[in-house]
Amino acid sequence: MNCDAFRTSYREMLGASIRANDVRRSDWNDHLHACDECSDWYQEQQVRDRGADPEKFPCVHVAYHATYKCSQHDDPWECPDYILVYSDKFDEYGIPIRDGGPSKIDIAFCPWCGLKLPPSKRELWFETLAAMSYDDPWNQDIPEEFKSDQWWRRSADDT
Ligand SMILES: [Zn+2]
Ligand SMILES: [Zn+2]
Ligand SMILES: [Zn+2]
Numbered sequence: 001m002n003c004d005a006f007r008t009s010y011r012e013m014l015g016a017s018i019r020a021n022d023v024r025r026s027d028w029n030d031h032l033h034a035c036d037e038c039s040d041w042y043q044e045q046q047v048r049d050r051g052a053d054p055e056k057f058p059c060v061h062v063a064y065h066a067t068y069k070c071s072q073h074d075d076p077w078e079c080p081d082y083i084l085v086y087s088d089k090f091d092e093y094g095i096p097i098r099d100g101g102p103s104k105i106d107i108a109f110c111p112w113c114g115l116k117l118p119p120s121k122r123e124l125w126f127e128t129l130a131a132m133s134y135d136d137p138w139n140q141d142i143p144e145e146f147k148s149d150q151w152w153r154r155s156a157d158d159t
Contacts, residue, residue: 001027001028003031003035003037003038006028006031006032006038007038007041009028013028040060040061043061044060044064046064047060047063047067050067050068052067058115058118059110059113059115061111062084062093062117065082065083065084066093068083068084070082076096077101077102080098084096084107084111089125089146089147089149090120090121091120092106092120092121092122093107093117094106095107121152124152125137125151125152128146129142129146
């Protein structure tokens, strides 16, 4: 199977009508694993299918893993299928540690392509809120934009 055939049959392969042991299905899977370009392309499609914008992430690999959603578990700490967790309010990537708490190992580079990831905005989040007299943000009713990536995306657009 070549790259064109792989990409044009993407929708069909996601459909339930193709059985797992179908010969074309296994050819398609072989190509997915053998071809780096199509693997990146596949991840980008998946991110879009999830309703997210791959352009908002440093690379397609972290976009793919950060937007992953298990159909049975919302909490990445409850499900081994989540490889990466992303905090949009801190712009922070990490690998979940399932020791019973919500801890993670922060990562500075994409584990798949080595791209340098943006530095965490966790300290800036606290500093910015402190400057607005929110000195205990976990227990205060902070502005809505600080609960997501809005606060730093907006200031990044201004500059
Ligand atoms: Zn290919
Ligand atoms: Zn799960
Ligand atoms: Zn990457």
